[in-house]
Amino acid sequence: MQSKNLLMRLLNLSLHHGRLQKMCCGEQIPRLSKTNQRLPDLSKRTRQFHFTARGQSTTDDSAGEEDAARSDASAKRESYLEARRKGVLMGRRRLSPMERVGGMLETKTDFGVQDLTRDLRTSGNRDAKVVEKVDDDETDSSRISDHNHEESFETSVYGDSVTGGNHFDKTQHRGPPLVDGEYIIITRENLKRQEKLVRLIKLDARLEFKCKFGNLLHADIIGHQGGSVFATDMDIELLIRRPSLDEFVLYMKRNPVIAYPKDCCTMLMMIDACPGDVVLEAGSGSGSMTLFLSRAVGHHGKVLSFDKLPTHQVRAEKNLKLWQTSYDISNQVKWPQNVSFYPCRLQDCGEYIKDAQVDGAIIDMESPSTVMTTMSQRLKSGKAMAVYVANLTLVIDLAEVIRKERLPLVTETILEVTHKEWVVNPARRHAGIVLQESKTADGEEFGDDGVVGKGKGVQYIADEIPKYLARPHHIQSSHTAFLVKIRKIRKSSSTFKV
Numbered sequence: 001m002q003s004k005n006l007l008m009r010l011l012n013l014s015l016h017h018g019r020l021q022k023m024c025c026g027e028q029i030p031r032l033s034k035t036n037q038r039l040p041d042l043s044k045r046t047r048q049f050h051f052t053a054r055g056q057s058t059t060d061d062s063a064g065e066e067d068a069a070r071s072d073a074s075a076k077r078e079s080y081l082e083a084r085r086k087g088v089l090m091g092r093r094r095l096s097p098m099e100r101v102g103g104m105l106e107t108k109t110d111f112g113v114q115d116l117t118r119d120l121r122t123s124g125n126r127d128a129k130v131v132e133k134v135d136d137d138e139t140d141s142s143r144i145s146d147h148n149h150e151e152s153f154e155t156s157v158y159g160d161s162v163t164g165g166n167h168f169d170k171t172q173h174r175g176p177p178l179v180d181g182e183y184i185i186i187t188r189e190n191l192k193r194q195e196k197l198v199r200l201i202k203l204d205a206r207l208e209f210k211c212k213f214g215n216l217l218h219a220d221i222i223g224h225q226g227g228s229v230f231a232t233d234m235d236i237e238l239l240i241r242r243p244s245l246d247e248f249v250l251y252m253k254r255n256p257v258i259a260y261p262k263d264c265c266t267m268l269m270m271i272d273a274c275p276g277d278v279v280l281e282a283g284s285g286s287g288s289m290t291l292f293l294s295r296a297v298g299h300h301g302k303v304l305s306f307d308k309l310p311t312h313q314v315r316a317e318k319n320l321k322l323w324q325t326s327y328d329i330s331n332q333v334k335w336p337q338n339v340s341f342y343p344c345r346l347q348d349c350g351e352y353i354k355d356a357q358v359d360g361a362i363i364d365m366e367s368p369s370t371v372m373t374t375m376s377q378r379l380k381s382g383k384a385m386a387v388y389v390a391n392l393t394l395v396i397d398l399a400e401v402i403r404k405e406r407l408p409l410v411t412e413t414i415l416e417v418t419h420k421e422w423v424v425n426p427a428r429r430h431a432g433i434v435l436q437e438s439k440t441a442d443g444e445e446f447g448d449d450g451v452v453g454k455g456k457g458v459q460y461i462a463d464e465i466p467k468y469l470a471r472p473h474h475i476q477s478s479h480t481a482f483l484v485k486i487r488k489i490r491k492s493s494s495t496f497k498v
């Protein structure tokens with residue numbers, strides 16, 4: 001009994017000694033949980049310490065050496081975050097939710113849930129490589145039709161100023177290739193590494209795109225389909241495609257703050273903007289809402305855009321022009337030329353548009369309650385306007401003006417548009433199990449049951465059906481505005497919905 005006690009004390013002493021030495025050498029030691037003070041792994045680590053610190057083994061236990069060497073190698077491989085996740089490092093800040101969840105994400109997926117990338121690397125003009133994104137059922141004939149398509153794009157005509165001369169069956173083609181002078185969007189997102197790149201650039205054959213992921217000649221991009229993946233000179237892949245209108249609006253230059261796309265689209269719905277409508281806007285600002293209105297009313301409609309500050313209106317005009325030009329050279333249909341800018345206060349609009357009445361209006365300016373009288377005269381009876389206001393005090397101001405001045409307007413809806421963005425990614429772990437696609441780290445094949453081995457608390461399984469991790473995106477948009485729908489009626493009414 002006595003000798004057993006002595007042995008235990010010696011063992012504890014040696015373990016303690018090992019911990020102390022490791023701390024002296026700056027090596028991190030595992031934190032012991034309060035509930036479980038067992039130290040079996042520590043004894044191996046102590047042995048490993050002697051092995052590495054003195055340059056030679058102090059034990060002839062070959063299994064122990066292997067263990068030590070393996071854990072040494074794996075310790076090197078372990079990233080800082082992984083060590084933090086396992087609680088190996090002490091006294092550091094807590095991990096953010098994103099850092100914690102990062103360990104559960106598959107590292108390989110860079111471009112969202114589906115990665116259809118096939119390794120079809122073709123060299124461009126220089127060293128840049130292009131990895132075409134293709135559909136699984138794509139055949140060689142579709143590539144031939146792409147070639148034909150380039151010809152038809154070259155020979156397409158913009159004859160008819162209204163429709164853009166669209167005699168082209170869009171369903172039969174994959175879309176025109178990227179051309180010099182149009183806007184493109186370059187993206188790269190890796191949630192695990194918290195990397196995000198979104199750049200809106202204009203293609204110019206003489207220039208080179210530069211970012212922290214490497215360089216890429218514009219000339220190498222021109223002529224390829226939108227939605228291609230290009231490798232930079234650092235061999236990092238970037239997704240390149242045409243921007244949608246909401247992306248252009250978000251990344252274009254701006255003077256005053258813009259109306260956000262989610263609100264723009266809701267306001268279009270509120271005023272029921274249709275092709276052929278004549279709509280009014282105050283103020284033009286940076287031109288975000290102007291662009292959405294221009295698209296909604298189309299070639300036969302008209303947008304009357306007012307702003308009291310010429311500097312702001314110049315920015316709106318420039319943005320509209322840039323988008324129109326880019327759209328015209330990259331599409332088979334011309335963007336409508338339907339916007340008239342007026343550099344004056346909305347209250348003085350009669351100077352330019354006489355007593356014209358409109359089918360709808362968007363009011364996005366300071367103190368919108370000051371223009372309610374003007375709008376009650378400009379809106380056609382039964383038609384609606386959408387007012388973009390930052391806070392509820394301004395909403396109450398609107399209702400109060402309508403009530404006090406007995407305007408023929410009625411407040412129908414007050415909305416706040418909230419979007420909650422979610423992320424669905426292939427998971428690396430599921431229910432505490434590490435998921436692997438086909439092989440273990442040692443290159444061992446999975447068995448029929450999908451299980452190859454158990455060890456160190458990690459079970460590897462093969463799974464034909466990938467497991468996914470769904471969670472809210474770690475960045476969410478916050479409050480932007482309240483949207484108030486106000487309808488013009490024939491006579492002032494005492495019924496208000498506020």
Ligand SMILES: C[S@@+](CC[C@H](N)C(=O)[O-])C[C@H]1O[C@@H](n2cnc3c(N)ncnc32)[C@H](O)[C@@H]1O
Pocket residue numbers: 256257258259282283284285286287288289290306307308309312344345346347364365366
């Ligand atoms: C927030 S910005 C509009 C942003 C714009 N809707 C967009 O999406 O880019 C407000 C604009 O209203 C203009 N403004 C303010 N009072 C005005 C008034 N009485 N008449 C016309 N424009 C006005 C300002 O000069 C400013 O450019």
